[in-house]
Amino acid sequence: MNKPNQSLAIASILLLTLTMTACQKQTNAPAATDSQATPAISSTTENQQVDDNTVTDSAASSDDEATASVVEREPTKSFDMGMGDTRKATLKKSKDYSLYVFDGYTLDTATNRLQSTNNPKYYAEIEKVSSGSNLDELRNQGIKELTEYGEVKEYKGDQLAEGPMVSASLLLQVSDEKGVHDYIIWEDQQSKDTYIFRAHAPEGKESDTFLTPALTSLSSIMSNPDS
Incomplete structure (x- = not known):
């Protein structure tokens, strides 16, 4: 090629x-x-x-x-007071809470007092305490406050059975011929807020009848959702 x-x-x-x-x-x-x-x-x-x-x-x-x-509460509610005594109470509201109040009782929201309408010296103060409060510290505070009235006794658990304060975390009391004075620690089961109730029923014709309806009302307390 x-x-x-x-x-x-x-x-x-x-x-x-x-x-x-x-x-x-x-x-x-x-x-x-x-x-x-x-x-x-x-x-x-x-x-x-x-x-x-x-x-x-x-x-x-x-x-x-x-x-x-957020629980919608009925405007009225009936309570069994024992011995066949059933009473109707009306819902009352303050800025922080609501509770049911019986006839003959008044909730003064300005002073946070539930009192006898006709005789305001029979009353129960309502105080909402800060979250995380220590029960022992509150107990010591209560003993100090009640000492001026006499000997302080503590009641809790089964000792409060069948009473309106059966679920109280603590109940301190001075009771004698001069009247009854209570210091109560109560927890709202829904909000878990803690309250102090200071109830005073001095000697007189209402001393035997004031406390049971008053404490029943206090046991119905419930914190407002936005408080």
Whole structure:
């Protein structure tokens, strides 16, 4: 073969080899198609929608629980006072709480006193104490306050059975011929707020009849949701 023909043949072989190599690389390279890319985007969107729905459901659940915790109280309620004595009381509200009050009693929201309407020297003071208050500290405070009236006795648990203060955390009392004076620690079972009740029934014709209805009223206390 002469040199021009030999050079032409070599050039043709090189061109063919390069063409085949290029085709092989194109065939072997993975192609990213629209059908392959779409699921990844779709999966991200779906996950985001699930998370958004979860947040929405969680928020709705919290709102429902908050709404459920707000108890609508009836305007009147009947209480069994024992010995077949059933009395109706009317709901009264202050800024911080509400409770049921019997006829013959008045709730003075300015002084937080539940008192006999006709004789205000028979009364019970209502004090809402700060959260986390220590019961022992409150007990010592109560003993100090009541000492001026006489010998202080403590009652709790079974000692308060069948009385309106059966669920009291603590009841301190001075009781003698001069009257009855109570210092009571009470926890609102719904809000877990703590209250101090200071009840005073000095000697006189109402000393025997004032306390039971007054303490029954106090046992119905409930903190306002926004207080």
